[in-house]
Amino acid sequence: MPTLNRIVETALYVDSLERAGAFYAQTLGLRSLLATDSLHAFGVGDSSVLLVFKRGGSMRTQVLPDEGGTIPPHDGSGPIHICFSVDADALGEWEASLNEAGVAIEGRTQWPRGGESIYFRDPDGHLLELMTPGNWDLPGL
Structure with missing residues (x-):
């Protein structure tokens, strides 16, 4: 069986991206990597990413531009x-x-x-x- 090396991304689902983004950036000092209307991504150290999704905001397949592929729906509570x-x-x-x-x-x-x-x-x-x-x-x- 092939080996898994590490967890790259961990996801949370929140009610307010603005509130959560401020908490993770200001209170925990995480570096923002990406901010959209449904997702904020933060760098944790130099090898992990914390994804913070707007609850319910990723329930449809996301199609990436320029034939980059798709991301299946997901959510959590x-x-x-x-x-x-x-x-x-x-x-x-x-x-x-x-x-x-x-x-x-x-x-x-x-x-x-x-x-x-x-x-x-x-x-x-x-x-x-x-x-x-x-x-x-x-x-x-």
């Missing part, structure tokens, strides 16, 4: 969970930054392998996690 990797020495700075932005920390975990996580929510109720290395038996995780 309910609170989703996403975990972002952070350096161990940056977790305290992240907590201070989230607190300053008025974002409540809802949970904390000390993982058996030595990593630590904090949990909070985006404006649409999605559960976000910041995790330091030392949780999974994979390099850097």
